[in-house]
Amino acid sequence: MSATIIDGKAFAAKVREQVAGHVQRLKDENGLTPGLAVVLVGEDPASQVYVKSKGKQTTEVGMNSFEHKLPADTSEADLLALIDQLNKDASVHGILVQLPLPGHLNSDLVINSIDPAKDVDGFHISNVGLLGTGQKSMVPCTPLGCLMMLRDHLGSLSGLNAVVVGRSNIVGKPMAQLLLGDSCTVTIAHSRTKDLGAVCRQADILVAAVGRPEMIPGDWVKPGATVIDVGINRIDAPEKGEGKTRLVGDVHFDSAAAVAGAITPVPGGVGPMTIACLLANTLTAACRANGLAEPQGLTA
Ligand SMILES: Nc1nc2c(c(=O)[nH]1)N[C@@H](CN(C=O)c1ccc(C(=O)N[C@@H](CCC(=O)O)C(=O)O)cc1)CN2
Numbered sequence: 001m002s003a004t005i006i007d008g009k010a011f012a013a014k015v016r017e018q019v020a021g022h023v024q025r026l027k028d029e030n031g032l033t034p035g036l037a038v039v040l041v042g043e044d045p046a047s048q049v050y051v052k053s054k055g056k057q058t059t060e061v062g063m064n065s066f067e068h069k070l071p072a073d074t075s076e077a078d079l080l081a082l083i084d085q086l087n088k089d090a091s092v093h094g095i096l097v098q099l100p101l102p103g104h105l106n107s108d109l110v111i112n113s114i115d116p117a118k119d120v121d122g123f124h125i126s127n128v129g130l131l132g133t134g135q136k137s138m139v140p141c142t143p144l145g146c147l148m149m150l151r152d153h154l155g156s157l158s159g160l161n162a163v164v165v166g167r168s169n170i171v172g173k174p175m176a177q178l179l180l181g182d183s184c185t186v187t188i189a190h191s192r193t194k195d196l197g198a199v200c201r202q203a204d205i206l207v208a209a210v211g212r213p214e215m216i217p218g219d220w221v222k223p224g225a226t227v228i229d230v231g232i233n234r235i236d237a238p239e240k241g242e243g244k245t246r247l248v249g250d251v252h253f254d255s256a257a258a259v260a261g262a263i264t265p266v267p268g269g270v271g272p273m274t275i276a277c278l279l280a281n282t283l284t285a286a287c288r289a290n291g292l293a294e295p296q297g298l299t300a
Pocket residue numbers: 050096097098099100121141142232247266267268269270271272273274275
């Protein structure tokens with residue numbers, strides 16, 4: 001292995017430390033405590049873990065955490081009523097509805113009912129449009145975390161060839177917009193792109209967000225490229241014992257690390273940055289709501 005490992009866990013800890021410093025100043029100088037409301041519908045085990053982690057990290061940086069756990073059969077009307085109440089609550093600066101939602105609920109409708117100024121996930125159609133037109137918006141947490149790690153590792157991204165593999169609304173598309181905003185030449189590829197390997201080999205920055213375990217092998221990576229692996233896939237790990245599993249990314253780590261200049265691991269890469277950026281977005285939302293200067297370096 002020759003690549004530098006980009007340690008997302010350590011980076012996320014630094015972001016949280018910065019957020020905590022800003023929160024303390026807001027409390028001392030403005031009597032303001034940022035508040036984040038997280039809504040979980042149903043009992044998806046992974047979502048339960050993420051929501052618990054969000055609540056814990058929110059209070060650890062000194063913010064108020066409001067958790068709303070609703071049964072899986074909650075009606076759309078009841079969920080929309082809760083969001084309406086949170087929209088009106090001045091102590092709530094950020095609102096997040098954990099995804100995926102149970103199948104009977106229309107995710108687009110639910111997300112678009114959140115006040116865009118409190119939409120700390122950056123998924124509301126207004127924030128999508130603002131980001132797409134280069135205006136001030138709330139930026140989706142996972143792509144924001146990737147951008148922060150890229151800037152930290154590479155400095156300027158200007159003029160670099162970036163390939164984003166994956167076209168989801170929550171990662172692939174906003175990631176491409178952010179890279180464009182930093183003057184990269186951006187290609188959005190996906191599982192049906194013709195000769196995907198040849199496209200990936202052009203990338204100075206390769207962002208993998210397809211959700212397919214170890215789909216991108218080392219011989220698709222340009223020597224010296226920076227590889228950001230967004231995938232979090234649980235696969236069987238019989239070598240660890242019967243019934244055991246392990247997490248892998250969308251990139252085949254060992255073969256890619258032998259070629260890349262730098263690479264994020266899974267776990268411990270992009271994942272921890274998602275929650276750190278959620279806290280950063282909540283802080284940003286609280287500052288904007290109160291006409292205060294936004295923290296530098298924690299937004300796009
Ligand atoms: N409303 C939202 N829903 C979901 C989002 C989101 O950003 N907003 N993202 C994902 C889940 N997610 C946060 O919600 C998330 C995923 C992974 C991690 C993380 O730290 N992963 C660890 C590994 C964790 C493990 O052991 O399973 C890592 O990669 O090191 C944090 C947050 C879907 N839903």
